[in-house]
Structure formats: structure tokens, C-alpha cells
Amino acid sequence: MSESNRKIIVDAITRMLARREHSMVEITAKLSQKGYEESETAPIIDEFREANIQSDERFAEAMVRSAVARGRGPRRLKADLSQHDVSDSVISQAIKEVAPDWFELALRVRVKKFGPATPDDFKDRQKQMQFLQYRGFAQEQIQYAIRGDGTE
Structure with missing residues (x-):
């Protein structure tokens, strides 16, 4: 690898990490899109990992x-x-x-989208449950949010 390629790759990685954290896979993919071979980029990414500049x-x-x-x-x-x-x-x-409280987060998300009132009929209840499921909450967290106050 030429010294100019190395400098360009180091600069690209530095710019990526200056904006926000990136995973190793994400950096590799972005460099690949720019036309750099993984054999060129892998040792440089490893240097960034060893220096704790890039961290999964x-x-x-x-x-x-x-x-x-x-x-x-x-x-x-x-x-x-x-x-x-x-x-x-x-x-x-x-x-x-x-350490997020997933139950309270599910409740806040439901209230933000549908308001504080708990769903009365089956259709509204299903709609809210599907929404929370799409957002990635587990069934017990969804039940907590649907009840509204955490009571049975």
C-alpha cells in the first residue's frame, strides 16, 4: 500500500469517528464503498482499535x-x-x-403516540400493541404500557 493511500484511509476514518461512533463493520463498509480493499483497510482499522479510538x-x-x-x-x-x-x-x-427502564419507556412511547387514556376496545388495543411491537418492545413491556399505570 502506498503512503498516500494510507494517509487517505487514516484521514477518512478520522473524519468518520469525529462525527460519531462507528462500528468496525460500518467503517469497513464505508471504506469499501470508496474503493479501498479490505486488505488495505483492516490493519489501519486495527490500529484505531488498539489505540481505543474506535470501539464497538x-x-x-x-x-x-x-x-x-x-x-x-x-x-x-x-x-x-x-x-x-x-x-x-x-x-x-x-x-x-x-440501564434503561424498558417498561416505563414503552408506556411513555404509547402515551406520546396515543394519549394517556388506555384503549377501550379491541381494535384500539391491537393497534397500540402492534405499534409497540414494531418499536421492539417485549410482550410483558407492551402489556405494562397498555394497562397504562402498571396495574393488572
Whole structure:
């Protein structure tokens, strides 16, 4: 690899990481789109990882915080992170670090979309449950949100 290519790749990675956290897979894909071979980029990405400039752990934490802020549940979050080849242990650790209350988040998301009143009829209830399921919440979190106040 020529020194100018190395400089361009380092510069591209630096610019990506200056804006936000990126997963290793995401950086590799973006560099590949720019026409760089993985054999050229992999050693440079490894240097960034060893220097702790690029971290899948920080990326996962940022994604968890973003998902919570956007009202997305744990299932959707895990699916999104899996697309970035983030390991299950890293995902679990990131969720543990952020420690969101998924039940209260599901309730807040439902109230924001449909208002504070609990659904009266079957059709409204199904509509709200499907919405929360799409957002990635588990069944027990959806039930909590549908009840409205956490009571049976």
C-alpha cells in the first residue's frame, strides 16, 4: 500500500469517528464503498482499535442511548446492533451500562403516540400493541404500557 493511500484511509476514518461512533463493520463498509480493499483497510482499522479510538463498546452504548431517546425497545435495538456485527456480550454490557427502564419507556412511547387514556376496545388495543411491537418492545413491556399505570 502506498503512503498516500494510507494517509487517505487514516484521514477518512478520522473524519468518520469525529462525527460519531462507528462500528468496525460500518467503517469497513464505508471504506469499501470508496474503493479501498479490505486488505488495505483492516490493519489501519486495527490500529484505531488498539489505540481505543474506535470501539464497538462505545458504539453500542451510543446506539442504546439513541434507541432509548427515540423510543425503541430492546428487541429492535438488538436487531440493529446485530446488523453491525456487535457481539451479544457487548450489547448486553451496553444495555447494562445505560440501564434503561424498558417498561416505563414503552408506556411513555404509547402515551406520546396515543394519549394517556388506555384503549377501550379491541381494535384500539391491537393497534397500540402492534405499534409497540414494531418499536421492539417485549410482550410483558407492551402489556405494562397498555394497562397504562402498571396495574393488572
